[in-house]
Amino acid sequence: MSDSQDSSYASPPFDHEKADVILRSSDNVDFRVFKLFLSLASPFFETLFDLPQPSEEMSTDVEIKDGLPVIPVSEDGKTLEPLLRFCYPCTLADDPPLDDFRDVINVLEAAKKYSLDAIARTICKSLFLPKILERDSLRCFAIACRARMQDECILAAKYSLREPLIPTWFEEIELITCTELLSLLTYHKKCGDAVQALKADFSWFTAAYPQWTAAPWMVAMESNGNNCACARSTSKRFTPGGYTSAQWWEAFMDSTFLDLRDRPCVETIRENVEKAIQAVRQRNCRYCSAAAPGGMRDFGALFINKAEELIAKVEPDLKF
Ligand SMILES: [Zn+2]
Known part of the structure; x- marks a missing residue:
């Protein structure tokens, strides 16, 4: 009228x-x-x-x-x-x-309000896809919390392990409660701690590399037993068969475990492996430049498997 x-x-x-x-x-x-x-x-x-x-x-x-x-x-x-x-x-x-996160939140909330449950599920399916979760896990987490969607919330929390423990600000953080944020941080921290077990108990490593001959480059040796051009560490940490390891190898292990505290995910291991390979190539050790890349990637795959096993055992405490 x-x-x-x-x-x-x-x-x-x-x-x-x-x-x-x-x-x-x-x-x-x-x-x-x-x-x-x-x-x-x-x-x-x-x-x-x-x-x-x-x-x-x-x-x-x-x-x-x-x-x-x-x-x-x-x-x-x-x-x-x-x-x-x-x-x-x-x-x-x-x-x-x-494709706009703000729009998704509004539509999802409206779908919930009008009891359009099947539609809410459809919207979630369109949002909680690996390619979106990989890029925007924290935003997805916030949306899932707001919409009280338990499974999606846990899925997003798992993807968020790729972000630093203390993430940078994101707009949707205002959608979640302090309790939800604390649960997420606690989960992240627990995963970072869980992976450290691989550093404390080295049996997974010595089972796969019982002798230095399994990976001569780890101990700065060539496969014929001669020393290569790389420096050796004075400590005997991270060594196969009781040999002192190459310095670059020990540095790789130290920095990877440190980074895993902040980002306990397979990407952290993958990135550190590639970084170590680059560093080895730059040092121009003729032997290691040829042998270490393949060996490091094999080792990385083992490391990733073990880390994934430990992270999977940590349950996010997120209940609505
Ligand atoms: Zn070398």
Whole structure:
């Protein structure tokens, strides 16, 4: 009635002439929709539309526009549009692309509010994909917490081990509670501690490298038993067969375990392996430049397996 001239119609398919109700977004966009599609998607809408519809004579506070009741909703058009697209059959509307995190949160919250559970699950599936989790694990974590989605929350927490223990600020951090953040940090710290067991008990290593001949470059020797050009450490840490190890090898092990405290994930091991290979190549030891890269990558695979086993045993304490 009075403010209908201020509202505009949404674009197709939400401007259909045969629609039987209008949903008006908080920013005054009118979506002409079919009750049936929304009722089938959500018990919330079913109940809403089952309420006696006002007639023009008896109602003064419900607007009628073009002969259809107008139901105001608190979501803006940008949130309502994708939500309605999900409710409609795919022959009438494609599922919307959701590539902006803010939009995803709003749509997800609206889906929860309107009991659109299947849609909430669809949105989650589109978000919690490896390629998105690898890049934005903490943002995904925040969204999962906000939406109270336990499995997705744990999945995102696992991916977040690739980030430093104290992450840089991200916008969605404001969506999570201090308790949730503390749980995440505790989990991260526990994983960092768990991996250190590989440093304390070296049996996994000596089982795979019982003799120096299994990896002569580790002890700065050539496979014929001659010393190579690399310096040896004076300590006997990280050594196969009781030999003193190459200095660069010991430095690699020390820095990897240190980095694993901050980022307890396989990427940390992989990166340190590649860094060590680069350093060996730069030092121009003729023997190690040829032998160490392959040997280091084999060792890296073993290290990764063992680290993954230990990290997998740590359970995030995240319950809603
Ligand atoms: Zn060497």
